[in-house]
Amino acid sequence: DFLNALHEIVPAFGASTDNLERCRQWYGVDFRLNGIVDCGERHKHIFQRAMLLVEQVKVSKGSPLVTCLLEGPSGSGKTAMAATIGIDSDFPYVKIISAETMIGLSESSKSAQIVKVFEDAYKSQLSIIILDDIERLVEYVEVGPRFSNLISQTLLVLLKRLPPKGKNLLVIGTTSAVEVLDSLGIRDAFAVTYRVPRLNTQDAKKVLKALDVFANDHFDAAAEALNNVPIKKLYMVVEMAAQGERGGSSEAIYSGKEKININHFFDCLGDIGTGNQFYN
Amino acid sequence: DFLNALHEIVPAFGASTDNLERCRQWYGVDFRLNGIVDCGERHKHIFQRAMLLVEQVKVSKGSPLVTCLLEGPSGSGKTAMAATIGIDSDFPYVKIISAETMIGLSESSKSAQIVKVFEDAYKSQLSIIILDDIERLVEYVEVGPRFSNLISQTLLVLLKRLPPKGKNLLVIGTTSAVEVLDSLGIRDAFAVTYRVPRLNTQDAKKVLKALDVFANDHFDAAAEALNNVPIKKLYMVVEMAAQGERGGSSEAIYSGKEKININHFFDCLGDIGTGNQFYN
Amino acid sequence: DFLNALHEIVPAFGASTDNLERCRQWYGVDFRLNGIVDCGERHKHIFQRAMLLVEQVKVSKGSPLVTCLLEGPSGSGKTAMAATIGIDSDFPYVKIISAETMIGLSESSKSAQIVKVFEDAYKSQLSIIILDDIERLVEYVEVGPRFSNLISQTLLVLLKRLPPKGKNLLVIGTTSAVEVLDSLGIRDAFAVTYRVPRLNTQDAKKVLKALDVFANDHFDAAAEALNNVPIKKLYMVVEMAAQGERGGSSEAIYSGKEKININHFFDCLGDIGTGNQFYN
Amino acid sequence: DFLNALHEIVPAFGASTDNLERCRQWYGVDFRLNGIVDCGERHKHIFQRAMLLVEQVKVSKGSPLVTCLLEGPSGSGKTAMAATIGIDSDFPYVKIISAETMIGLSESSKSAQIVKVFEDAYKSQLSIIILDDIERLVEYVEVGPRFSNLISQTLLVLLKRLPPKGKNLLVIGTTSAVEVLDSLGIRDAFAVTYRVPRLNTQDAKKVLKALDVFANDHFDAAAEALNNVPIKKLYMVVEMAAQGERGGSSEAIYSGKEKININHFFDCLGDIGTGNQFYN
Amino acid sequence: DFLNALHEIVPAFGASTDNLERCRQWYGVDFRLNGIVDCGERHKHIFQRAMLLVEQVKVSKGSPLVTCLLEGPSGSGKTAMAATIGIDSDFPYVKIISAETMIGLSESSKSAQIVKVFEDAYKSQLSIIILDDIERLVEYVEVGPRFSNLISQTLLVLLKRLPPKGKNLLVIGTTSAVEVLDSLGIRDAFAVTYRVPRLNTQDAKKVLKALDVFANDHFDAAAEALNNVPIKKLYMVVEMAAQGERGGSSEAIYSGKEKININHFFDCLGDIGTGNQFYN
Amino acid sequence: DFLNALHEIVPAFGASTDNLERCRQWYGVDFRLNGIVDCGERHKHIFQRAMLLVEQVKVSKGSPLVTCLLEGPSGSGKTAMAATIGIDSDFPYVKIISAETMIGLSESSKSAQIVKVFEDAYKSQLSIIILDDIERLVEYVEVGPRFSNLISQTLLVLLKRLPPKGKNLLVIGTTSAVEVLDSLGIRDAFAVTYRVPRLNTQDAKKVLKALDVFANDHFDAAAEALNNVPIKKLYMVVEMAAQGERGGSSEAIYSGKEKININHFFDCLGDIGTGNQFYN
């Protein structure tokens, strides 16, 4: 299951090819708790469905191209999940296309690089391509709005073009701006879409239990306050709170000698905002 | 008739020239059931009318240029039908112009390549040119909106320019964004327009019968649920459902040993969406 | 009169210079009934008025530059009429400027080519320049809207610049988007504007009589159905209908052995649309 | 006075320098009636005021730069008046800047050419520069709207920059789109603006009397019908009408043997439109 | 005071360095009455405040950069005042940046030239830079609107960047489109803004008294009519009126032998417009 | 605390590396009162929170990238605070990215320079990068609006890209146009945002006390008038007022011999505007 899959990430990465190594770079999981956290039923369900698509691509002869979009609020764990799917697939060709490795390139260079990854994938019998943060890949900005139509058109065609006979490809996209992808016609180009949600109180409890930084008395209040917070923000606020009001207390807390001051934790949560206002 | 025409696709392709071979590449039919499915009366009617245009081009001396647009929801079978017409025409020159083979090219290169195909056609006595997914050819995107006016103007002129004396040409366009083509003035440039619809319950029944993957008890319910679904989505959802809830069951189903679990089928249909919301 | 003028088109073309030969290329008349059809009073009236302008340019010393715009619905016969005027003028220099011969050229090349035609005309004592489909020459598209301001400005200046002393020039423009030319200021640059209409029932009767493909019983019903249809659509629908519902009957019909099935004719008219919705 | 000034145009041009010769090219007056027509009190008044500005530039030491805009409906006689002022000024440097001689040039070439004319003028003690049809110089089109900001900015600066000490310059602009010049800030850059009107009935009578092509009985009706018509349209409609309904009568009319058929004249006036709808 | 300062302009210019000589070029004052006119209390007050800023820059150690904007209706005397401040400052480095000397340059050349002037100023201990007519420098036009964002951004940064230690700089901007500068964020970048007004009746009286061209009986009426007129328009209308209705009278008037005809003066004022409608 | 931190700025700068020296250039504090002013509780609180982030970056292993935005009205002290944090951090790599050092560069050069600073930071174990005045870095202007999407996209990616393992980075942004950053999606890319306010009456009192330029009787009135004024404007108005109404008094005031005339102070405050209208 998903949890187990997550457990296997680090070794999988460790034993991975160059391509997967490059993935690790953007993958922050291993900096925290060895990347192993159960984020609740909803995340697990999506993960399982996505793994069925992996199987479909592997066994079926009628699905040379399957495309799946993971959308959801910023920091909810989409990229982490896409990477986990890639690692668990055991496909010979797994590649991530991300704006981070194409910084400062011209539109046409970016487009060419994207095409190249697909052309390479067409040579492998089983491939996965992750299009990470598609709104960033197409350089979208709401003001205007502006974006690269060249890259956008390239994606639209690639998401529909069938691989050559006998080659099967799974494309996983991620985005935290699904309405943008809608307006660009990119969302429709995906066969399936799953929404990766923020944590609810139950999910947050599971993560906090794993972290074990709150006193028992404050555990429920902390989890309650974290309802509807993306997992990324949960990590950030816990680390901020761990410094203590005057600094210097983080070592004591992570070693378990002290617990986080719940009031300071609420202060930090206020500073950081929950981001709830931006995504429903 | 249309059904028979479809039956002949594979051999036609097999015996085809280089040009037609290249067509096969984008043509997914041969990956499934040998591409032979009867999609109902409405598809058949359109196909017959289009074949009359083929004949008109062949026998008449007054119609050196006939233009016909196949429009309809995404995945409803427009490209497949256009290809079938091209194959069944037995014309010496049949060519498809598609964004897939022009990925990443500049507007002017694309425009030049399109002109080249027409110039070549003018040399043959009887020709068919398929302009596939015209909104993609002109790089249209709703945001802005943006598109290539160069390519758009090129099409507008080519759709009206008469071939030299004694040469006859049928142009078939396809699009799933007919209102876009309207606003670009491209729709008006076609003499005839036919709408290729999604499957209705009756049509779906015919396809499901050919596939034979549901238990008799569930057959009607499945067909009912597939009302107003494009044929492309029908294939995708059947393949998804065939994996079973936990994976691994597809072989048993395609070999006929097992039938698809109807509840899992409904789940998959939910995941995939019917696309009904986007096109009326 | 106009009808007689039309009768003389083919020989006129046959005896024409290179320039006029090139005109024949876009002129579809000779593919049908030797291009000789009386389209009714309204067409004839416009033609006569335009021929008066030809005479004015020829005899007057005060009109070195006369400009005249033929506007009207798509396919109503504007280009055919402009060509007829050019041929009947017997002027030593008659040239058509059309987007069809400038496909794929850059804005500045197109502009230069247009200027060149005018400069050449300035060398002849009597000249006619036909600016065919001006909205296409300026690459207009409603979305945006976009168009070539370079070409547009070039036309605006050329339509006002007087030829050198002793040289007289008639410029005939055609357009099916007169409101566009209005917004670009190009319509105002023409001294006279005539609207070339679609056929009315009477006009249609004349054309159908010449074609002689309907049984007497159906003649009036057919003409009635063709009220407000452009002549171009009339030809197309007759040829479609002539194939018969199952194909193969056109030879019998054109040879006069059979008549067109009136119901199939109505079907074809439905397929083709009358275009009435787009132009009032 | 203005009439006398007009009388002197042709000889003035005949005896003129290269610069003034070039002016003749765009100046249609000499094609008709030797360019000598009294257009009524309002034209005369504007002409006199403008000639006072010429004198001011000549005698005053405090007005090194005087700028004056002639605006009014298309064809009302603005360019003719500006040219007359230039000729009558007897200034050593009189130059017209017109879009007609800069057709097809890039924005920057046009801008450079305009600057060059001003730089040349700065070398002469007394100069006149005519900026003819400024909306055309700045390549303005209402759709968008689009125009050349480079040329526009160049004009804005040149219209304010003082010539070097001891050099005096009068700039006369013409435009039939004064509201455009307003929106570009160019109108404000002129010190004085005069509106050159269309002819009223009285003015038209004077012109018709000079032409002498109507029978006495029809004279008043013709003049009445020409109320609020620009002089350019008056000439055009008279020449059209002179051909007669069936052509061939113009020689008889201009030689005085026949008079224009008043009904045909009204027909022609209808064809040509009065242009009243476009400018108030 | 301001009046005295104005009195000293001409000698100051005469004795000035190359830089200040170049300033004289755009400065029309010396063409009229030796440039010495008292424009009333409001102008004087602004001038005094600005001179305090000059002193602040000179003596203070905490104000290395002081920025001041003079805004007001077209022709109200802003550039003249800025130049006077520059001359009276006796600073070793005084430079004017004006669109007049950068005509036809590309945006980047203009931007580079502006930066160069600032870099040079940073080398002098005390400097004044005049940014004349900032809306013209940034090539602003209301239609669009369009402007040079490159130049705009350059100004925004330069107006905030502190000179190196020990170097002090006063930047004076002028504009007659302060709302434009507001929308570009340039107005906010100035520390202080003063509005230079049109003349009121009192101010106009002072100027007319100095000019002495009206009969005593008409003096008050003339001044009254000049209420809310910019000084530039006052000069223009007086010179126009001095020519007399039929020309030729200006010498007599300036020599004092005759006075201006008050009715002709009102006529001229009508011709010229007061510009009141454009700025409140 | 913050006050103490400010006390240490000058020596810190004095002893700083090249990088920090370059910072001093834009940092005006040392021109006034040795840069040491206590701006009240709200500034102090923000400073302390920001210093906790510095510590978090230093000690934690789970926060390789922390991002913090200081937003607030123009002149409220954001850049000064960011610089103070950089100096007090004692991190080996502290760099400021400012539009001032990139004036006139092309978008792509600016983008490349920004990337370079991040790449350099990735080589140091502990780094701080200050993105000063982000709306200026992206060349934003409200008219249009226009901005550099290239630079904007570069920042969006850099603000999310994790440094290589073992390298920790704190990014501090400043802006006085937070709503712009919102619309560009840049604000969301920061983990924490603090608003740096204008001074309130209490804060102003502290600053005025340190300056000691008002008589005791006027102290409260002056502070009251400075409520809601940014610290930058406070300095400017005090220096203006110190010149006295007729100039020349500043030395006496700074040496303590005289006090500022409170009425002249109010006048200057009026001239300068409080800027309250632009930011709430």
Ligand SMILES: Nc1ncnc2c1ncn2[C@@H]1O[C@H](COP(=O)(O)OP(=O)(O)OP(=O)(O)O)[C@@H](O)[C@H]1O
């Ligand atoms: N199941 C998980 N277990 C542990 N850590 C996780 C898990 N899912 C996500 N994370 C961590 O949470 C953070 C955010 O996850 P991730 O980057 O995948 O989110 P995202 O939705 O892609 O965010 P963005 O919208 O910014 O792209 C990362 O540091 C990631 O390592």
Ligand SMILES: Nc1ncnc2c1ncn2[C@@H]1O[C@H](COP(=O)(O)OP(=O)(O)OP(=O)(O)O)[C@@H](O)[C@H]1O
């Ligand atoms: N009559 C048919 N028999 C069998 N398969 C068909 C038939 N029509 C279409 N298909 C299959 O259905 C899928 C969708 O068809 P096709 O690509 O022609 O649709 P489309 O309308 O062109 O879609 P799009 O809008 O995406 O361009 C293809 O895989 C095609 O092979």
Ligand SMILES: Nc1ncnc2c1ncn2[C@@H]1O[C@H](COP(=O)(O)OP(=O)(O)OP(=O)(O)O)[C@@H](O)[C@H]1O
């Ligand atoms: N009087 C006529 N007699 C015979 N055929 C005609 C006549 N007028 C037009 N046609 C034919 O009708 C068709 C349409 O005419 P034409 O191309 O001139 O129309 P149009 O108004 O220019 O169309 P478009 O708006 O597409 O440019 C052509 O094939 C032409 O040959």
Ligand SMILES: Nc1ncnc2c1ncn2[C@@H]1O[C@H](COP(=O)(O)OP(=O)(O)OP(=O)(O)O)[C@@H](O)[C@H]1O
């Ligand atoms: N006073 C006149 N006497 C004789 N002919 C005149 C007179 N004024 C104008 N014309 C003639 O009338 C025609 C139109 O005049 P002109 O070109 O000066 O008008 P315009 O206002 O500049 O037109 P446009 O708006 O098209 O630039 C020209 O042929 C010109 O020669």
Ligand SMILES: Nc1ncnc2c1ncn2[C@@H]1O[C@H](COP(=O)(O)OP(=O)(O)OP(=O)(O)O)[C@@H](O)[C@H]1O
């Ligand atoms: N105090 C003054 N005494 C005499 N002449 C003056 C005075 N102020 C301005 N002028 C003159 O008035 C005219 C307009 O002044 P100036 O060019 O400074 O105005 P402006 O506000 O800068 O105008 P614009 O808005 O066009 O830039 C100039 O000719 C100038 O010489």
Ligand SMILES: Nc1ncnc2c1ncn2[C@@H]1O[C@H](COP(=O)(O)OP(=O)(O)OP(=O)(O)O)[C@@H](O)[C@H]1O
């Ligand atoms: N705490 C302080 N003590 C002394 N001077 C200060 C303090 N904070 C700011 N200043 C001074 O106030 C002025 C404005 O500060 P700063 O430039 O940091 O403001 P800002 O908010 O960055 O302004 P902007 O919005 O223009 O970028 C500077 O001269 C700075 O030196």
Ligand SMILES: [Mg+2]
């Ligand atoms: Mg992500």
Ligand SMILES: [Mg+2]
């Ligand atoms: Mg298709």
Ligand SMILES: [Mg+2]
């Ligand atoms: Mg035509």
Ligand SMILES: [Mg+2]
């Ligand atoms: Mg003109």
Ligand SMILES: [Mg+2]
């Ligand atoms: Mg000025």
Ligand SMILES: [Mg+2]
């Ligand atoms: Mg700052």
